[in-house]
Amino acid sequence: MTISKYKKGYRAEWELLHKIYKSGFLAIRSPRSGRIGLPSPDIIAVKNRRLIVIECKSREDGFTVDKDQIGQLKAWKKRAKAMVYIAWRMSRKGWRFIPLEDVIKNRGRIGKKFYEKNGIEFDKIFK
Amino acid sequence: MTISKYKKGYRAEWELLHKIYKSGFLAIRSPRSGRIGLPSPDIIAVKNRRLIVIECKSREDGFTVDKDQIGQLKAWKKRAKAMVYIAWRMSRKGWRFIPLEDVIKNRGRIGKKFYEKNGIEFDKIFK
Numbered sequence: 073m074t075i076s077k078y079k080k081g082y083r084a085e086w087e088l089l090h091k092i093y094k095s096g097f098l099a100i101r102s103p104r105s106g107r108i109g110l111p112s113p114d115i116i117a118v119k120n121r122r123l124i125v126i127e128c129k130s131r132e133d134g135f136t137v138d139k140d141q142i143g144q145l146k147a148w149k150k151r152a153k154a155m156v157y158i159a160w161r162m163s164r165k166g167w168r169f170i171p172l173e174d175v176i177k178n179r180g181r182i183g184k185k186f187y188e189k190n191g192i193e194f195d196k197i198f199k
Numbered sequence: 200m201t202i203s204k205y206k207k208g209y210r211a212e213w214e215l216l217h218k219i220y221k222s223g224f225l226a227i228r229s230p231r232s233g234r235i236g237l238p239s240p241d242i243i244a245v246k247n248r249r250l251i252v253i254e255c256k257s258r259e260d261g262f263t264v265d266k267d268q269i270g271q272l273k274a275w276k277k278r279a280k281a282m283v284y285i286a287w288r289m290s291r292k293g294w295r296f297i298p299l300e301d302v303i304k305n306r307g308r309i310g311k312k313f314y315e316k317n318g319i320e321f322d323k324i325f326k
Contacts, residue, residue, distance in 0.1 A: 093237060098279045100239050102227045110220060112227050118279035121248050152225045152245035 081130035095198035111144030134183035208257035222325035238271030261310035
């Protein structure tokens with residue numbers, strides 16, 4: 073990944089974090105650099121004990137979430153009783169949130185049609 | 200703060216994070232460098248929707264938690280319905296967790312006697 077793409081993804085995550093705050097949730101972001109072998113998702117948001125866990129992807133094209141990462145996210149669903157989403161920010165479309173269950177059913181693969189069909193909009197989640 | 204003290208505090212936080220994982224909680228750590236104006240505590244831990252928010256301090260001597268930080272932690276208590284603690288790792292004593300309410304009552308001041316009296320041990324919180 074080029075540095076400019078990395079920066080773009082980083083900025084997009086920050087914008088998402090601020091948007092989450094504005095919606096009345098509190099949130100914490102864990103930069104990838106600060107993890108070291110623990111199952112840490114990108115963002116955790118909370119309001120009134122309602123816990124939302126998000127793994128963020130800023131990519132042009134479809135992608136596959138690898139098994140390790142899915143395993144880590146499942147742990148959050150099971151142990152923390154969180155709602156877990158893969159958030160994809162497609163160019164010119166903004167973030168959409170795909171429930172982990174749907175991603176697992178699709179064997180981790182996330183493409184554009186899948187995003188259109190299963191991706192939930194921000195306002196439907198952070199309310 | 201010297202670099203070696205910073206590193207020591209950093210390592211201590213990592214050890215705490217791993218200990219939290221081992222106790223069956225999931226946790227996420229937000230390095231101070233990755234915040235920028237949002238009320239982010241150091242660590243959030245969750246098990247079965249039980250949410251614990253921790254601000255970590257590794258210091259030799261007593262200290263005062265400033266008003267801004269207390270305000271941010273109060274937001275987590277109120278909006279996220281979290282249990283909030285200031286964790287102090289005193290030399291040769293290990294971490295103890297002081298409930299935010301107690302810290303507020305004491306006007307943010309945390310000294311050694313206060314730590315002995317109000318600090319809760321790890322095993323009583325992460326169970």
